[in-house]
Amino acid sequence: MSFFKRIFGWMSAETNAALDSLEDPIKMTDQGIRDLKKDLDESLQGLAQVKAISIRTRKEYEQHRQAAGDWERKAVLLLQKASSGQIDAADADRLATEALSKKEQAVQAAATHEKMVNQNDGQVAKMEQNVQRLKSQISQWENEAKTLKARAKVSEASSKINKQLASIDSTSTVSMLERMKNKVEEQEALAESYGEIADSNVSIDEEINKAIGPGAGSSSLALEELKEKMKLGAGKSDSTSASATNEGQSDLDKLKEQLKDK
Structure with missing residues (x-):
């Protein structure tokens, strides 16, 4: 049938690479199925029409066959009435002959319709088989x-994921991580630079306190008190001996000597 030829042609076209590059195969498949459904509807309509003809032909066949039997019974009835003297024998023969002629016509019509019924039944069976197929x-x-x-859909999603994984290079995520690393290193270097500048601005007092550690303020006070004691002690001692001993010594040397005596 024509729709089978069309579906085979469509399947051949579906495998054509040029067609695949021009149109979406999924859309083409949906359109092909819609076309087949349309052919199916037309086939169902044709099947219904053939069935209607077959039904009408079968009824006409039954009517002609019944008519043939009726004409035969009428001919028999005429002959019986002529035999019983109810009607004239010549009229009975004439009428019975006409009845038999009508019967023959009905028999021929019934035979013709019987062939038509058989043909229609064969067409209906074939069409029903094709429709079911x-x-x-x-x-x-x-x-x-x-x-x-x-x-x-699954392959498309997998393709997108694989494409994303395959496209990870120096121009994407890795590049961004490198830029972030460089930025962090620049910030760290800048912080270290500021720290060195801050250390270079420390006063001598802060440097001494930092070297001494906790309690630097109280140690400085004790040092001043110690210096005062040393001055007082130096005034009370023998001036000659002290002069000879301390002449040419700095405060630091004097402090060291004092610490040795203690």
């Missing part, structure tokens, strides 16, 4: 189309 094929192709659509 087309229904089965459409159902199978719809299921396959659903499966292929689902596979297409």
Whole structure:
């Protein structure tokens, strides 16, 4: 049938690489199934029409066959009435002959309609077989189309993920991480630079306190008190001996000597 030729042609076109590059195969598949459903509707309409003709032909066949039997019974009845003297024998023969002629016509018409009924039944059976086959094929192709659509979605999603993974290089994530690393190193270097500048601005008092450690303020006070004691002690001692001993000594040397005596 024409729709089978069309589906084979469509399947051939579907495998054509040029067609695949121009149109979406999924959309083409859906359109092909819609076309098949349209052919199925037309086939169902044709099947209904052929069935209607077959039904009408069968009824006419039954009517002609019944008419043939009726004309035969009428001819028999005429002959019986002529035999019983109810009607004239010549009229009975004439009428019975006409009845038998009508019977023959009905028999011939019944035979013609019987052939038509057989032909129609054969066409109906063949069309029903083709329609059922087309229904089965459409159902199978719809299921396959659903499966292929689902596979297409999965493959598309996998392709996107793989493409994203494959595109990770120096121009994307790695590059951003390198820029972030350089930025952090610049910030760390800048912080260290500021720290060195801050250390260079420390006063001598802060440097001494830092070297002495905690309690530097109290140690400085004790040192001043110690210096005062040393001055007082130096005034009370023998001036000659002290002069000879301390002449040419700095405060630091004097402090060291004092610490040795203690």
